Amino acid sequence: xxxxxxxxxxxxxxxxxxxxxxxxxxxxxxxxLTRQVHEDAIIAVDVxxxxxxxxxxxxxxxxxxxxxxxxxxxxxxxxxxxGAWAATQEDDPRFKGRQVVxxxxxxxxxxxxxxxxxxxxxxMNITHILLNNDELGKISKEQxxxxxxxxxxxxxxxxxxxxxxxxxxxGIEVSKxxxxxxAIADALSHDGPALVEIHADPExx
Numbered sequence: 001x002x003x004x005x006x007x008x009x010x011x012x013x014x015x016x017x018x019x020x021x022x023x024x025x026x027x028x029x030x031x032x033l034t035r036q037v038h039e040d041a042i043i044a045v046d047v048x049x050x051x052x053x054x055x056x057x058x059x060x061x062x063x064x065x066x067x068x069x070x071x072x073x074x075x076x077x078x079x080x081x082x083g084a085w086a087a088t089q090e091d092d093p094r095f096k097g098r099q100v101v102x103x104x105x106x107x108x109x110x111x112x113x114x115x116x117x118x119x120x121x122x123x124m125n126i127t128h129i130l131l132n133n134d135e136l137g138k139i140s141k142e143q144x145x146x147x148x149x150x151x152x153x154x155x156x157x158x159x160x161x162x163x164x165x166x167x168x169x170x171g172i173e174v175s176k177x178x179x180x181x182x183a184i185a186d187a188l189s190h191d192g193p194a195l196v197e198i199h200a201d202p203e204x205x
Contacts, residue, residue: 012057016177018204023133024177025204026053032180033129034059036188038099042088044080046104047072049205050131054103056205075111077102078128082115085124099188100125105200106132106157113163119193120168127187128195130160133202160197170194 015027030053037043039061045054047068066084068076081102088098109130119126134157164171170190172183174197187194 023199023201028177030057036184041099042084043101044077046077046108048105050105077104102128116167131200133200164195174198
C-alpha cells in the first residue's frame with residue numbers, strides 16, 4: 001500500500017506541473033484543498049469533471065463527503081452544503097462548528113447561483129470552491145470520446161467572484177496555481193459565505 005501511495009503521489013506531482021496556459025490544472029487545485037481544509041470538514045461535491053478530479057487528487061482524512069452518486073444531479077453541491085451548514089448549527093458536538101465546503105464546476109453552480117443570496121441572508125459559513133472552465137467539460141469530453149463534434153457545451157458566465165461580492169459574500173478570483181493556498185485559506189477563515197473562483201483548464205482533469 002505504501003508503495004502504491006508513493007507511485008500515485010509521484011504521478012500527481014507530475015500532473016501538478018502540467019500547464020497549457022489555459023487555466024489551473026485540477027491536481028494543483030485539489031492538492032491545495034487537501035492542505036487547507038480541516039480534517040473533519042464536510043465537503044459537498046457536485047457532478048462532472050470536478051467530481052472525477054476530487055476523487056483522483058483530494059486526499060481524505062476524516063472529512064465527510066456528500067455526493068449525489070450516479071444521479072447526475074448537476075447543481076447538487078451548493079444546496080447540499082447549505083443543508084450541511086444547517087445541520088452544523090445543532091448543539092450536537094459531532095456536527096457543530098465544522099467547516100462546510102462546496103465544490104462544483106461553473107455549469108453546476110449556474111443551476112443555483114441565486115442561492116448565494118440565501119447564504120448571505122442567513123450568514124451561512126460556507127466556502128464554495130468553483131472550477132470555472134467556461135464549459136460543460138464532462139459533456140465535451142464525452143463527445144470527443146465518441147468522435148463527435150463538440151456541440152453546445154460552451155457557457156456564457158459572469159465573473160463569479162464579483163457576483164459573490166455583489167450578493168454580499170466574499171469573492172476571490174484565482175488564475176494561477178501559486179495563488180490557490182492563500183485564496184482557499186482566506187475563504188475558509190472568512191466568517192460567512194465565500195466563493196473562490198478558479199479559472200481551470202478543462203482538459204487537465
